[in-house]
Amino acid sequence: MHVTNSPAGHPAPDLSSPLLRGLNPEQLAAVTLPPEPALILAGAGSGKTRVLTTRIAWLLQTGQISPGGVMAVTFTNKAAKEMLTRLTAMLPVNVRGMWIGTFHGLCNRFLRAHWKQAGLPQSFQILDSGDTLSAVKRVIKAKNLDEERFVPKQVAWFIAASKEDGLRPHDVPVHDPQTRTLVEIYQAYEDQCEREGVVDFAELLLRTYEMLRDDPLLREHYRRRFGHVLVDEFQDTNRLQYLWLKMFAGPETAVLAVGDDDQSIYAFRGAQVGNMRDFEREFRVRHLIKLERNYRSHGHILDAANHLISHNARRMGKTLRTEAGAGEPVRVQEHGSDFLEAQWVVEELKALHRAGLPRRETALLYRSNAQSRVLESALFNAGMPYKVYGGLRFFERAEVKHALAYLRLIENCNDDTSYLRVVNFPARGIGARTLEQLADAARQTGRSLWQSVGAVPGRGGASLAAFNALVEGLRHETRGATLREIIEKMLQRSGLLDFYRTEKDGADRIENLEELVNAAEAFVTQEGFGKDAVALPVDELAPGLIAEGFPQAVAAVDLTPDAETGEIVSPLAAFLTHASLEAGDNQAQAGEDAVQMMTVHAAKGLEFDAVFVTGLEDGLFPNEKAMNDADGLEEERRLMYVAITRARQRLYLSFSQTRMLHGQTKYSMKSRFFDELPDGALKWLSPRTQGFGSGFEKPYQQAWQRGSGLGSMVGAGRTAGWQPPAPPSLPPVPKALVDSAAKSAGHGLRVGQAVFHNKFGEGLVITLEGKGPDARAQIQFGRHGAKWLALNIAKLTPID
DNA sequence: GTAGATCATTTTTTT
DNA sequence: AATGATCTAC
Numbered sequence: 146m147h148v149t150n151s152p153a154g155h156p157a158p159d160l161s162s163p164l165l166r167g168l169n170p171e172q173l174a175a176v177t178l179p180p181e182p183a184l185i186l187a188g189a190g191s192g193k194t195r196v197l198t199t200r201i202a203w204l205l206q207t208g209q210i211s212p213g214g215v216m217a218v219t220f221t222n223k224a225a226k227e228m229l230t231r232l233t234a235m236l237p238v239n240v241r242g243m244w245i246g247t248f249h250g251l252c253n254r255f256l257r258a259h260w261k262q263a264g265l266p267q268s269f270q271i272l273d274s275g276d277t278l279s280a281v282k283r284v285i286k287a288k289n290l291d292e293e294r295f296v297p298k299q300v301a302w303f304i305a306a307s308k309e310d311g312l313r314p315h316d317v318p319v320h321d322p323q324t325r326t327l328v329e330i331y332q333a334y335e336d337q338c339e340r341e342g343v344v345d346f347a348e349l350l351l352r353t354y355e356m357l358r359d360d361p362l363l364r365e366h367y368r369r370r371f372g373h374v375l376v377d378e379f380q381d382t383n384r385l386q387y388l389w390l391k392m393f394a395g396p397e398t399a400v401l402a403v404g405d406d407d408q409s410i411y412a413f414r415g416a417q418v419g420n421m422r423d424f425e426r427e428f429r430v431r432h433l434i435k436l437e438r439n440y441r442s443h444g445h446i447l448d449a450a451n452h453l454i455s456h457n458a459r460r461m462g463k464t465l466r467t468e469a470g471a472g473e474p475v476r477v478q479e480h481g482s483d484f485l486e487a488q489w490v491v492e493e494l495k496a497l498h499r500a501g502l503p504r505r506e507t508a509l510l511y512r513s514n515a516q517s518r519v520l521e522s523a524l525f526n527a528g529m530p531y532k533v534y535g536g537l538r539f540f541e542r543a544e545v546k547h548a549l550a551y552l553r554l555i556e557n558c559n560d561d562t563s564y565l566r567v568v569n570f571p572a573r574g575i576g577a578r579t580l581e582q583l584a585d586a587a588r589q590t591g592r593s594l595w596q597s598v599g600a601v602p603g604r605g606g607a608s609l610a611a612f613n614a615l616v617e618g619l620r621h622e623t624r625g626a627t628l629r630e631i632i633e634k635m636l637q638r639s640g641l642l643d644f645y646r647t648e649k650d651g652a653d654r655i656e657n658l659e660e661l662v663n664a665a666e667a668f669v670t671q672e673g674f675g676k677d678a679v680a681l682p683v684d685e686l687a688p689g690l691i692a693e694g695f696p697q698a699v700a701a702v703d704l705t706p707d708a709e710t711g712e713i714v715s716p717l718a719a720f721l722t723h724a725s726l727e728a729g730d731n732q733a734q735a736g737e738d739a740v741q742m743m744t745v746h747a748a749k750g751l752e753f754d755a756v757f758v759t760g761l762e763d764g765l766f767p768n769e770k771a772m773n774d775a776d777g778l779e780e781e782r783r784l785m786y787v788a789i790t791r792a793r794q795r796l797y798l799s800f801s802q803t804r805m806l807h808g809q810t811k812y813s814m815k816s817r818f819f820d821e822l823p824d825g826a827l828k829w830l831s832p833r834t835q836g837f838g839s840g841f842e843k844p845y846q847q848a849w850q851r852g853s854g855l856g857s858m859v860g861a862g863r864t865a866g867w868q869p870p871a872p873p874s875l876p877p878v879p880k881a882l883v884d885s886a887a888k889s890a891g892h893g894l895r896v897g898q899a900v901f902h903n904k905f906g907e908g909l910v911i912t913l914e915g916k917g918p919d920a921r922a923q924i925q926f927g928r929h930g931a932k933w934l935a936l937n938i939a940k941l942t943p944i945d
Numbered sequence: 946g947t948a949g950a951t952c953a954t955t956t957t958t959t960t
Numbered sequence: 961a962a963t964g965a966t967c968t969a970c
Contacts, residue, residue, distance in 0.1 A: 512956070518961085
């Protein structure tokens, strides 16, 4: 542990505050750091959020800062909300003036306050990824380009990636014709967004960054305002987010970056772990604090995690410790098929539940979403409640998006994306030809679809005009209405309700539309959009600003009031922003006690008493698309590290010899990560012989009945003196394989046979074909994958 | 304009 | 296997 001393000139921190009670020395040091750039390496389960919130509370309480002077950035709405909740629980503070939110949320706030200077319409709309994709599609179509050569998804990805590197179209280096066209699309896309008054997610950040970069006065204002900037999950920041941070944080700013390089699992979407090192260097960080005390997991689990992650070459270096004792060994189980694996999981879950463990305290983790299906059906058949995270989110459902599109048109009729989405939904006889004519007219005049309706002749033109009249009518009728009334009227008049009433499975959709009304209602109450919502006086937060010529700068408070008039943006506009920025929970209804199922990515930041990591097979986890280069494999390893560290008391790791994947049976070897786990922390459960439940219910039952958490299971007998048996060399052969093996006798090999090859190592015979000199075999090798070998050439030694 | 058929696709994902 | 997107036939 290395904590730099406070430099001379900083008074010793006031340590008498009750806020600081119960912090360990490292946490305390982090919370009470002097106002200078600092980096906190916060391991899994080390109390990171607590440090962050306590730090803010302490700064406020000791009068070192006012609420308006704090900025705290997170990645997810959930993290931001949690911070606010904890903070208000610690300190009675008005959070209105505080800038605590996601990168995108804060940018939104900034751009709403400076909409004029940003060159945006006052009620600009935000495109979510789906909207962005359809906008890109329209550009590609308008430019008459081949969608095979310019796949919309990839183009959208290119544009987002460029923006996240801080590059505008003319900044992108062009070396080949393909890129040149991509850049042209990018430019056309930008023009289109500009015309329609919409911005995508990356644009929120990029535009904020550019404004601060190009306007020294504005930059100076914000730098003066935010004495403290705190960044959560720093290892996940991308290039643009880092540049953005450098705009807000000047030489005087106390930036506190909190992150864990070992939990960086988003490189695939642009996260740069290197930002941590850059931060250390560029901000001249003199305070590096490591939080290595883990308050979550028992010893064996941490041993496994530490041992595994030590195989990564590029690390900042950190080892988790616990005082909770060794606890239970990590249970490893092998299965013949994914189906059997799922059955075993269900039986173990039943046993855990019988032992008194709430189902919500158990989690099933997997590498990819496709793996959830088998598990789900096994749980379903067993009648065990479960909850799968990661499906469609509320605001992404088709019917909800349709409804939102109508609302967006009411707010801004030039939003072509929304226009196209609902102009013929429900069907009103407006076909592709009519829309093509409309698009042509719009393109020629450079106007929006809405504005070009007059240019379309005949019946099509009349239908379009009728649609415009419908939206126009809605706008008039709902003027001054409450959000609820607006939405209800829209659902009626648009025909959406009628449409879904006649649909055969429209009942769910109607339910969701009703839920939309509820969400709006909740939003109005929560965000204080009632009649007495008032903008904060302009000079309350940053005195002296007006003199500097930036009256608008400070008005960027929660309710996004207009910078000049102080008038608050309409509830409808605010709700639409909310809908874009926060897609809603992607979980089923809370309440029922259910087993939690999710990908390892989705599990980051969560913890459970018992965790199952399933499908630990080479090719799946580590994923074959990532395991061929060192960086990819290291990220997979970090992912595994995240999976392991989710568990408090009990961890199961399982893998299967066969798995249905893309409609075919895939044969795999156990994950190479098993070789990187310490034998002493593992217990290999032998298949089938011990039966289900493993007889471990007792200590669990006692622990939970005592109502105690960590510590109560320490040294619970089972692990003392326990010796790891040698892992079974190769698994028993599935029955189907044994049956087919009889036919292929002759060369001494059979399907399912384990063999050894001098170059490829151990493998499993998957297929046998041909006879005599033509005989060949497909063999699944561990890290070399499946190979076809000619049996008269290849030297294979059967393994017993 | 819609229903049904065919075809490609299939790591991870927040805002 | 299952999903989504595009194409074809009415």
